[in-house]
Amino acid sequence: MLIRPSHLLLIATLLAAFFSAASARAQNQPFTYQGKLAESGAPASGAVDLVVKLFPTDTGGSPIGTQTINGVPLIGGVFTITLNAAGEFTANPFATGADRWVELAVNGQTIAPRQKLTVAPMAAFSAAPWVLNGTTLSYTAGKVGIGTTFADRPLTLNETSLFAGTGRVSQLLSLQTDQSTRWHLNLLSPDGATSTNFGLNFVESGVADFRLFLAKGGNIGIGTSTPSGRLEIASVNDALVIRPPIMNAGQVARIAFKDPDGGTPTTFLAFRDAGYGNLGLIDSVSAARLGVNTVSPSQALDVRGEIAFGSSGQFSPLASGSGNTRMVFAVVNSADGSLYSGSGLTVQKLGVGIYRVTFSPAFASYPAVVVTPIASGAVHSATDVLGFGAVDVGMFNTAGARTDLSFSIIAIGPR
Numbered sequence: 233m234l235i236r237p238s239h240l241l242l243i244a245t246l247l248a249a250f251f252s253a254a255s256a257r258a259q260n261q262p263f264t265y266q267g268k269l270a271e272s273g274a275p276a277s278g279a280v281d282l283v284v285k286l287f288p289t290d291t292g293g294s295p296i297g298t299q300t301i302n303g304v305p306l307i308g309g310v311f312t313i314t315l316n317a318a319g320e321f322t323a324n325p326f327a328t329g330a331d332r333w334v335e336l337a338v339n340g341q342t343i344a345p346r347q348k349l350t351v352a353p354m355a356a357f358s359a360a361p362w363v364l365n366g367t368t369l370s371y372t373a374g375k376v377g378i379g380t381t382f383a384d385r386p387l388t389l390n391e392t393s394l395f396a397g398t399g400r401v402s403q404l405l406s407l408q409t410d411q412s413t414r415w416h417l418n419l420l421s422p423d424g425a426t427s428t429n430f431g432l433n434f435v436e437s438g439v440a441d442f443r444l445f446l447a448k449g450g451n452i453g454i455g456t457s458t459p460s461g462r463l464e465i466a467s468v469n470d471a472l473v474i475r476p477p478i479m480n481a482g483q484v485a486r487i488a489f490k491d492p493d494g495g496t497p498t499t500f501l502a503f504r505d506a507g508y509g510n511l512g513l514i515d516s517v518s519a520a521r522l523g524v525n526t527v528s529p530s531q532a533l534d535v536r537g538e539i540a541f542g543s544s545g546q547f548s549p550l551a552s553g554s555g556n557t558r559m560v561f562a563v564v565n566s567a568d569g570s571l572y573s574g575s576g577l578t579v580q581k582l583g584v585g586i587y588r589v590t591f592s593p594a595f596a597s598y599p600a601v602v603v604t605p606i607a608s609g610a611v612h613s614a615t616d617v618l619g620f621g622a623v624d625v626g627m628f629n630t631a632g633a634r635t636d637l638s639f640s641i642i643a644i645g646p647r
Contacts, residue, residue: 260319261326266312267347269338275309282313283337286321290333290346297321328367395425399457402430412437420445422457433457441466542647559644560591563606566627566636577643585627585634589641594621599645606638613639620645 269276285295299320333346377383380390399422408414414437434444445453453459455466512527523529525536562574569579
């Protein structure tokens with residue numbers, strides 16, 4: 233008894249089942265097998281009992297599965313059976329795209345050799361222009377349209393927009409690892425049910441704000457679908473943070489742009505380093521305030537520390553009057569000439585009751601100097617200007633004798 237399988241019909245039916253509705257992928261994948269039995273050169277007749285085994289190899293090896301079908305009728309020697317309806321050869325024995333061979337036993341007699349399942353011409357045509365290489369599907373001959381017959385790019389996606397909230401949305405692409413962690417690429421028109429002002433929106437499932445929105449015309453919005461400038465960031469927290477790639481414990485070095493949260497006035501712009509509020513610009517009820525070394529300025533300009541300017545920071549605008557006037561102030565310790573407070577000068581004790589004060593930098597011309605003794609009782613002082621950069625200070629008691637007394641000094645002169 234011989235078997236002459238119709239490869240074309242077998243494979244064509246197999247592929248028709250393989251490319252059936254997507255829901256079938258989660259079910260058993262049946263396929264049709266047809267063959268012709270001959271006995272002594274003539275078509276066999278009657279009914280036969282068949283045992284069908286599916287193998288991954290042409291010889292040897294273990295079968296993927298076995299299915300027994302009894303009482304199969306023969307018509308002109310031809311039989312047609314449906315295999316794998318109950319998953320006898322696994323849910324989808326062709327999922328990997330690997331070759332498969334059928335081994336048939338008729339009434340207990342095994343027919344050799346095994347029959348390879350090959351692609352039929354009609355099945356191959358139905359798959360075109362796609363090319364299946366194992367589990368990889370490819371197409372290189374043109375452009376692909378999904379939801380449209382007009383594809384002007386390698387891949388064109390189109391979905392009818394739906395009214396959602398206050399605008400219209402076309403959901404084009406979903407990226408996901410599970411049902412709760414998903415990202416979507418949508419076309420969104422935020423301003424009305426009939427608007428055609430669509431922008432490209434990148435959004436995260438379960439998050440209300442706009443992760444990234446590319447508006448029509450070129451503006452970019454983060455957290456907003458209506459950016460008013462080339463880049464607009466909407467956030468109640470730090471809208472933009474620039475920081476080192478690795479933050480050490482307790483480190484807060486960053487530049488942060490913030491948005492008001494509806495409560496008390498908050499920082500709009502802050503440049504910060506660890507432990508310091510280096511620069512803060514806030515919006516108060518009346519006018520903006522700028523703070524240097526503070527993020528809570530109390531005046532229009534609030535500087536915590538010395539002010540210096542000039543080509544080398546040599547000037548300090550502490551005096552009223554001429555814009556070219558400089559003033560220095562210090563309180564001097566009588567014991568050794570050290571400064572209790574002040575800056576812009578150094579003091580050297582030359583002897584009992586006499587001190588040399590050197591200004592750094594020197595004035596541009598002779599300064600006016602005022603010295604005030606810090607002591608009870610009647611004492612007085614004398615000064616001797618030594619040029620643009622120094623002055624000697626003498627301290628005397630009521631008897632006219634030199635004596636060690638602490639004093640304050642103010643010097644005013646041109647820069």
